[in-house]
Amino acid sequence: MIEHLFVLSITLFALGALFALCFYKWQMLGNYLSFILAAIASCVNIAIAISVLFNHTAERFNFLLYHAIITYSFLIDSLSAIFILAISVISLIASVYSLGYTKLYVNKRDMRFFGFHFNLFLLAMILVVTANNALVFMIVWELMTIVSFFLVIFEYENPFHRKAGFVYLFMSYICAVFISVAFFIMFSYVKTWTFDFDSFRYAGDIMPAISKNIVFFLVLIGFGIKAGIFPLHLWLPLAHPAAPSNVSMVMSGVMIKTAIYGFIRFYFEFLTPSPPWWGIIILIIGASSAILGILYALLEKDIKTLLAYSSVENIGIILIGIGLSMIFKSYNLMALSSLAMIAGLYHVLNHAVFKSLLFGCAGNIYYSTHTKNIEQLGGLIKRLQVTAPLFLVAVLSISAIPPLNGFVSEWLIFQSLLNGFTIPSVIVKVLTAICGATVALTGALVATCFVKAFGISFLAMPRSEYAQHAREVPVIMYVSMGLLAGLCIFMGLFPVKIMTTINHVNTELLGVNIAHTITSYDWLQTKTLQTNFSEISLKSVTVFGLMFFAITVGAITLINPGFTKKIYKTWTCGISPEPRFGYTATAFSKPFRIIFSNLYRPRREIETTYTVPKYFVKSIVYIAEITPIFEKYFYAPLSRYVLSISNKVRWIHTGSVHIYLVYIFITLIISMLVIGW
Amino acid sequence: MIQLIILPILQIVVIAGLSPLIKGFINNIEARFQCRKGSSLFQPYYNLAKLFRKDAVISETASWIFIATPYVTFVSILIIALLVPVLSSTVPANFTGDVILVIYLFALGRFFLALSSLDTGSAFGGMGGSREMTISSMAEPAMMLSVFNVAIINGSTNLSNITQAMLSYKLLSPSLFLSLAALAIVIIAEAGRIPVDNPFTHLELTMIHEGMILEFSGRYLALIEWASCMKLLILLTILVNTFLPWGIASGLTFPGLIVSFFLYIVKIGFFAFLIAIVESSFAKVRLFRIPNLLGTSFVLAVLAIITHYIVS
Amino acid sequence: MKQHIIVNSQTIDVLAVMMLIATILHISTGRLTTCVWAYAIRSFILACASGIIAYLSGIYHIFITTGITLVIKVVIIPWFLFYIIKKVGIKKEVESFLSFTLSLLCSCGVILVAYYATEPIIQFESTLMKHCLPISIAITLVGFFTMITRKKAITQILGLLAMEDGLFFAALSTSYGMPLIVELGVFFDILVSVIIMGIYVYRIKETFESIDIGFLKELRE
Structure with missing residues (x-):
């Protein structure tokens, strides 16, 4: 029963994605269809989650596709179900919300890929928390990253959005590398070729302490990037403002939680x-x-x-x-x-x-005020x-x-x-x-x-x-x-x-x-x-x-039964009130800028222009900035270092196809030798 | 059974009824320190009565948040009055919440006050709101740590259980003493008294709490004023009945309650007197010196926890 | 055997904690006069503590120490320091190399170290010592710390006095004081050194127009 529902929801998401692609002329119609299908699929997933949670039965199902090495195996236990519940509720609401929000983009840009990526994104998150196989997990994890990347750079003309997208993509790849290395280290101890999570569940007993510690840190950094812990949070404040709000809803609401799911899986099941x-x-x-x-x-x-x-x-x-x-x-x-x-x-x-x-x-707010x-x-x-x-x-x-x-x-x-x-x-x-x-x-x-x-x-x-x-x-x-x-x-x-x-x-x-x-x-x-x-x-x-x-x-x-209210202007020392009298956001947080100045390292500039020097002020320009210390003292040196290394090894790239083929060939031979040895 | 109904009502009546008196008492003592005769002890009651009968002026910029704020503030304080042991260490509404809830209910009132201070669009309000939020943020860690310490020593975060457990102590342990010192500083900051905030100031730039409520008038002002009196009394009650609960009744017997009431008056009066002394002998510190004061309180609270963990 | 008298009193512990609070007041205040007040208060609590210890332990020569503490530390030295402050016309602000919050946190750390270091000892000792030993060591260390971080000569004196208080209290609480003659010597030393330093403060002020001891670096040439 659950298996059928699960397949149904996957199908609905996939159909939704395709619908959005199909309609070129009536793009909005396509999008609406895809959002509605996503909403229905989410409802199905909510049903799955609730039934698993209340029947206390872990559901597992394997899909055997034609290459036999990977079993597409999925497991819905209560942990997955909790996360499915969170993801589906938010997906449902985000899909319905999108029906209205996407009006913002009507006739302004090509919407076909939006619905496509959006549905795939929701699907990928569900699959991430249900995957029961390391390879499947990595595949859907990457899928989630890539489609969310496309959603982040939806308004790609804006250079800031592009920058945000690339930072996000880059960091997500580092994250994927760390997680896969963690899987491989564990695999080297359990040695089950199916890469099933079930075999990893006993990894903690077999592995020596030192490799467990290494895996701990790899997972911490890997999932930490996705979760956005300090100081690996760099992509979050860039990507969320860039993405459309309905996407940020899902990304911030539940996507970063998939990393929490990863933490719990690893630390409470695999590495105990x-x-x-x-x-x-x-x-x-x-x-x-x-x-x-x-x-x-x-x-x-x-x-x-x-x-x-x-x-x-x-x-x-x-x-x-x-x-x-x-x-x-x-x-x-x-x-x-x-x-x-x-x-x-x-x-x-x-x-x-x-x-x-x-x-x-x-x-x-953005919809109504831009x-x-x-x-x-x-x-x-x-x-x-x-x-x-x-x-x-x-x-x-x-x-x-x-x-x-x-x-x-x-x-x-x-x-x-x-x-x-x-x-x-x-x-x-x-x-x-x-x-x-x-x-x-x-x-x-x-x-x-x-x-x-x-x-x-x-x-x-x-x-x-x-x-x-x-x-x-x-x-x-x-x-x-x-x-x-x-x-x-x-x-x-x-x-x-x-x-x-x-x-x-x-x-x-x-x-x-x-x-x-x-x-x-x-x-x-x-x-x-x-x-x-x-x-x-x-x-x-x-x-x-x-x-x-x-x-x-x-x-x-x-x-006082005869109470009356008089409506009158705010008292502003005798002048009629203007918007600029009100407190601003900068002013409101100013005390914190002073108290935590060691952290913020604020920089302020005041430029005054006078009509008559020193007495009649014409205008004052006030610039207040804070130094993002992590960017300045951690990421900037790091990226400089990486760039200088890349400059040094640049000679490898000759541009000749033959040379590249040679590289691949040599790598192949070496790895075969290593395996044979 | 009857106890379950009478005690909560009694608590609220005592807190709501006595709180203006405490304010009047502090004002009177301070006036005497300044060699003035001072206003009557009951002046705050007259003020409240007058304000309740008056009509109100509301800014045209203000929204429903502004109207809702006095009620939210007042009601949140009334709920707290239910949760705090006042005359008896038995608190029928104990199941409703613990000291963490109390702290966050204070936050509820403050949240709405800060919002309404921004609501009218005047600069003074925003300034008051911003400063109030700053000071309360700085006070929070010290407050929570000293509460943690008391809770860990007594095995509960519910105030009534804490009071009951404290009754078995003959003397404050050093760790509790440090918590008491830390909490006393925090209470001065939370209640907006000198040296953190000057409740009598009429110079806009030095106001914090008064700045926030500048635009309120009539019954709205009355509710907020009353709520802030009650807040001071509740904070003092928590201090007194947590650290010096001796003499508090543990059930609902008439003579016990009478004794407990008089002791309560004496203890609260003592602390109110201390506040008056502090207010008369210190000047308000500069805004950016306040974190030092609260930092001191934080250090005391940390030491309280450490002494408890390491020594006992 | 007088050393084995175990004074089981929580009062001493509470007094010790009050001394610690006075020491924290000393660090956290920005005014010189408040610092001196903090010293006077701490000395007064110390005198009370030693009086109680004398009474409880029945070692009556501690009463003499108590009396001398009251006279010298509570009255004479604070009075002398106030006199110096007035005479030299020092600005009332304390100047420090570290910010207040930072020096507070540092001294909190120092106090933690004191507790941590004495933890193995206090596990096996009498209840009296449980708080007294770590607190007295903490006061000594914090005194040392203020001597390192504060700029003015007067604050140096206060730091030294804090160290002396700490050591005195340690001796008092662990072994019911040192022999009377040693204690008298120490009191005399402290009094004389405070007076000498007071005179130095005056001279430094006259020579450099400031009592910032950073100026002493100029004497190198």
């Missing part, structure tokens, strides 16, 4: 048992990604770049959960390991939901009346404000960090506490960052013509986003359902079932998890909140 320091490294990387990601997001003015940096931060928080789970596991505290894993995976789902919603809102620079916006709350509350929900939930979903995973992360005191090693204990402080700082900075993002773009007065004349987007766009906003609220109010679902993963992966200990009645708690920690119930918070609200409103109305 792991030493504690692996988890510690992941924890430290997670914490530093979180803090650095949000610090850069804070100063960003381009809303999509801001969201991209915020993805780096969220990946950091997810990795804190995963790393903590690894640490607990290596100290054999399985229940806590399971709790931390739930925290991490919960954040995976949450981030998928609210980040897609945020990118959707960024798309709405700008992504929040300095140019303002006052949109009165013009985009539906988008504004949606954006507010997203902003609140990413800032972990109760009772929305972001808070639940933040709370779970805090609880798992608190449980760090059960670890025997003092240094690790202190580390978990410091990580707690980091997460707290990150949380507060996220709130600041998104107060800025919402406040500057939606509130006050419009700062430009675009913002002045903004109009609400097509209905289909905000309806699809409304679903996501609903999910944000649902996952906040009813976390137990989600947690018990995630718990199935733990039962398979870690062999512990903590479902009955994390939930009591219907509110959340971690009460019996070795420590008597805490319980919360966001549902009751909401109920109490609504009750108090009703009482407050009632009481206030009783005190």
Whole structure:
């Protein structure tokens, strides 16, 4: 049954891709068809995921195509199912959203390849998380990279977009190299020619410690690039602003999560048992990604770049959960390991939901104003009346404000960090506490960052013509986003359902079932998890909140029934208010630029021109920039070095076909000799 | 059963009812330090009553966020008042949430205040919002670490459980003492008192919290003012009932509650007096010196955790 | 055997922590006068601690030490330092090679080192020592650290005094003080050295129009 559904969804995606290609004249029709098919396929996948999660049965199926060496084998266990669920929900919504968003490009550019790549991209992600064979995994992984590359450079006339695309492609290839080397090292120990994941599952027992450590680092860098951890995040803030918003929705919402999937597969299945320091490294990387990601997001003015940096931060928080789970596991505290894993995976789902919603809102803003620079916006709350509350929900939930979903995973992360005191090693204990402080700082900075993002773009007065004349987007766009906003609220109010679902993963992966200990009645708690920690119930918070609200409103109305509001201009020291009086994004984040000046290394230039020198100022030009230290001190020297090496070996390239054939021939002979030897 | 209904109501009544008095008390003491007679202890009540009866002026630039903010702020503080042990260490609403929720509910109110400060499009509001968010971000790590320490020592993050566990201590352990010091600094920053923020200032450029609420008037201002009084009292209550809970009732018996109420008044009064002393003897520090102060608090909190882990 | 008296009192621990807080205040403040106040407060807590130790352990010569501490460290030295600050007309700001946040974090690290290094010892010792030994070593190290990073001569004196406090407290808490005669000698030394340094500060100021000891480099030629 599941197998048929799976084939059905693949077929639907493929058909969708083809439809988009077929229609030359009615391109939009083709695209609509392909988006609708993608949406249906996503629904099918949701059904698959839910049925696997609730029947506790891992589905495996092999497709034998005509070359026998690779079995196209797929496995849907609960871990895959969780990721399929996230991917499909976001795919569904992104497809519906695209129905409206692509109107932006009607008659402006050739849309055929968009639908084609979009469907293949969604398909590739599903295949990545289900592949059960190293070769198949690498093939679909590459497919995912290539089609997403084409989506990133969709508006290829813009040189920045091309640059972003190439950086992305280049880094993705490095990532693929690292992962394949990791697979090969493992293969050299297990020696099963099918390259099946099933054979790798015992690799950890066979491999010597040193090669396990090498594989650990290879995987860390490989998947780390895709996930966008610091300092490998370089491509994220370039690619997300370049891609169309519906694509960034999927890329940031779920594509970078496939790397998290990779981490979990490798570290919890292939390379077990792991030493504690692996988890510690992941924890430290997670914490530093979180803090650095949000610090850069804070100063960003381009809303999509801001969201991209915020993805780096969220990946950091997810990795804190995963790393903590690894640490607990290596100290054999399985229940806590399971709790931390739930925290991490919960954040995976949450981030998928609210980040897609945020990118959707960024798309709405771009759709109606044609700008992504929040300095140019303002006052949109009165013009985009539906988008504004949606954006507010997203902003609140990413800032972990109760009772929305972001808070639940933040709370779970805090609880798992608190449980760090059960670890025997003092240094690790202190580390978990410091990580707690980091997460707290990150949380507060996220709130600041998104107060800025919402406040500057939606509130006050419009700062430009675009913002002045903004109009609400097509209905289909905000309806699809409304679903996501609903999910944000649902996952906040009813976390137990989600947690018990995630718990199935733990039962398979870690062999512990903590479902009955994390939930009591219907509110959340971690009460019996070795420590008597805490319980919360966001549902009751909401109920109490609504009750108090009703009482407050009632009481206030009783005190002064004849209350009137006078509408008047904002007080601006006696002058009539103008848009330029309002605070700007640069000004709002200025305190952070000063406090963290060691990190940002800001550069500012003020140029004043006078009509009468020194007294009457004509204009002031103010330039403030920050130095991206990673680009400047890590990537720039690296690329210089690579370029100089390439210059030295340039003589190999003669341009003659014969010489190239000689190279291939020699390589072939040598490799045959090596194999024979 | 009746306890489950009476205690939460009692908590809210005490917090909401006493909070303006604490403000009046601090103001009065400060006036006396400055050799003035000072306004009546009940002046904040008169102010609130007056504001509630007045009409409001709203900026034409403002949106529904501006109207929603006072209610969100006020309601979020009321929910916190449910979760904090005030007179009795039993808190019926304990299942609703823990101290992490409390911290994030404060964040909810602050989030909306900062948004509404940008809403009117005046420069002062934005300045206040930006500064408030900065200071609270800097305060957060120290706050969370000291809370972590207390939670780990007492085995719970729910405030009521913490208070119950603390009752068995005869004297603060060194680690808790460090947490207390760290939390005290954070509370000054969170409540917006000198040396972090000056609640009496009327010079726009030095305002933080007052800058944010500059455009509010009438009942909206009243709600926000009341909420900020309650915030100060709740922060002090958390400090008192977490670190010095001795004498608090552990159930709902009438004499116990009376004793506990008087002790509570005395303890809160003591800390309010300390705040008045600090406010009279220090000047507001420069904005970019505040991270130093909060950094000190962070270091204290780290040391608290370390001493707990290494020594015990 | 007087060495084996175990004073089991959490009060001493809390006082030790208060001394640590005063030391952190010393690092984190930007004003010279506050630094001196921090020193006076710390010395006062030290005197209290030594008084309590004397009372609990019944070694009465510690009372003498307590008295001398009160007189010299709480009254005379702070008064003298205030006098110097006033007399020389020093600007009130503390100047440092490191930023405040950085020096705070560094001293936090130093304190961690102190705890980490003493961890093996305190596992086997009496409860009294549990906090006292690491904290006294931490105070000594932080004093050393301020001497390295601070620019003004007065802050050098304060650093030295912090080191002396730390050592004194270490001796007090681990072995109930040194013999009386040694302690008297140390007190006298400290008093004399503070006075001599105070006079030096005055002379440096007169010669270089500043008390930044960086100017002492000019004496090389």
